[in-house]
């Protein structure tokens with residue numbers, strides 16, 4: 143893939159006010175891009191706009207999971223001549239699967255998978271009008287290595303990965319690229335107290351959002367089609383594809399820890415964070431423990 147120069151481009155960024163999104167906004171601005179920052183909370187977006195030079199970041203309060211919100215994004219993206227869409231929003235969902243309600247699961251899948259599908263489709267004409275263009279989905283380690291306590295969330299990220307891979311292949315001869323880039327556990331509010339405690343007990347490595355954002359920006363500029371951030375998470379993801387039984391056995395050993403934290407989380411709130419706990423397969427043998435498999 144050829145390199146993508148971000149200078150002078152306008153990037154539409156969902157989840158811009160989040161931990162990774164805010165750090166990505168700073169990366170894009172430093173690279174000379176303008177950012178159309180999207181989130182639901184206008185006050186958080188305003189703080190993001192104020193943290194950057196005048197005009198570098200413009201805000202749009204919109205809910206990507208609602209048709210009206212997506213229509214607002216499409217109209218604004220046309221006006222702003224957006225050529226790069228970065229999807230960095232998501233809803234977390236950590237907990238025992240049986241304790242999660244149909245409504246919570248439906249909302250999570252709508253936010254993490256259906257809405258990206260609908261938004262990408264609606265934005266394609268505007269993006270192609272500004273070609274060369276790019277659509278980047280921020281995935282998760284759990285999009286290639288499903289984790290106990292995150293079954294529903296893993297399903298949504300597996301789906302997102304499949305969507306981007308399918309589009310990458312469907313538009314292989316078009317001047318628009320599709321990239322799926324997966325961070326591992328990252329220190330943001332995405333992870334509930336229960337997830338943070340579990341990660342600590344599992345010795346799951348967590349990245350700073352700034353580190354993740356720098357890696358994502360570099361991968362976007364390089365045009366990397368797929369990436370799993372972090373080591374050994376990248377190895378575990380590959381192992382999970384080739385020898386999933388190894389990962390099954392390692393995670394079975396960790397299941398009591400996951401269950402305990404998931405049960406606590408389910409008791410505290412029905413659907414909470416997700417992200418990152420990952421597991422890591424330790425360097426000797428195949429242990430998926432302590433450094434998460436990034437998501």
Ligand SMILES: NC(=O)c1ccc[n+]([C@@H]2O[C@H](COP(=O)([O-])OP(=O)(O)OC[C@H]3O[C@@H](n4cnc5c(N)ncnc54)[C@H](OP(=O)(O)O)[C@@H]3O)[C@@H](O)[C@H]2O)c1
Pocket residue numbers: 156157158159160161162163180181182183184186204205206207229230231232233253280281282283324325326327328329330331332333416417418419436437
């Ligand atoms: N943190 C981790 O450990 C981790 C690990 C792997 C992958 N990831 C992935 O990285 C991405 C960013 O995560 P993060 O850690 O930065 O999360 P975060 O800090 O919780 O931020 C989430 C962002 O998404 C926005 N958002 C949520 N639902 C939305 C909706 N329906 N419409 C519009 N905006 C919405 C939030 O803003 P409003 O609430 O104002 O709408 C916020 O800006 C996600 O895709 C996540 O799955 C995170």
